[in-house]
Amino acid sequence: MTVWICSACGIEHSNMARPPARCAICSDERHYVPPGGQQWTSLKEMAGRFTGSFTELEPDLFAVRVSPSFGIGQRGLLVRTPAGNVLWEPPGYLDQQMIDEATALGGVAAVTASHPHLVGSSITWSKAFDGVPVYVNRADHRWIRRPDDVIRLWDDRQEIVDGVELIRCGGHFPGSAVLNWPAGAAAAGVLLVGDTLMVAADRASVSFMRSYPNLIPLPERLVTQIASTIGLLTFDRIYGAFHGSMIAMGSAEAVRASAARYIGWIRDEIRDPDEPGNARDH
DSSP states (O other): OEEEEETTTOOEEEEESSOOSSOHHHHSTTSOOOTTOOOEEOHHHHTTTOEEEEEEEETTEEEEEEESOOTTOOOEEEEOOTTOOEEESOOSOOOHHHHHHHHHTTOOSEEEOSSGGGOTTHHHHHHHTTSOOEEEEGGGGGGOSSOOTTEEEEOSEEEEETTEEEEEOOSSSTTOEEEEETTHHHHTOEEEEETTSEEOTTSSOEEOEEETTTTEEOOHHHHHHHHHHHTTSOOSEEEESSTTOEEOSOHHHHHHHHHHHHHHHHTTOOOOTTSTTSOOOO
């Protein structure tokens, strides 16, 4: 029996003799099956072709990267706390060297992700650390690809170690969440957002989509829900799902302003000044 990993999204699937006919994650409108069609791999097949590393981003926060990039290519994050370490959005690959590096940083006490696209090989990571809990929002339970007893369903808020809390925002998926780490950024507060909010290329704003690769927008109702939920939290820094995606400071205001801008455009209340019929100062 093999734990099959989808080559397109990097998500592990249940033990079985043969791979599934399709990956439900990639077949959904929020993602895609690549032009070459559905392909599967396994950790055994990947061994020796990939390497992983942990890199410190700030005190007690480490990026978990795989080279070459695999699946969706997210940057996992390890939050180190006195109560235990949280592994956020782990990659689909791990090997003994990565396990040893994580152990040297204090191990893993819990595994979780913002939404079903970025769970990677969560169950395998859990089992490498004595079956620690893997937290999945109850609203997204039907997207679980590898059911296991280590999975813990949660609802709107869930403290997973002392001082680190999951908060459901919805939007991209109904259970899409952020991880609130108040001790981060020298106690100014850090949010790990995956792509519940997508950190934009300007590293000063965020956006909100049902599907990022297929460019399906969210309605005003859900953008307001996300911004309102985030607005109750105290934080100054945001880390997104991918390498380099960070807003270093002023992130709370960036979320508020980005939501207002998004809603202004979809309501047609914001106009490009160069659009014919609009006034423009010269």
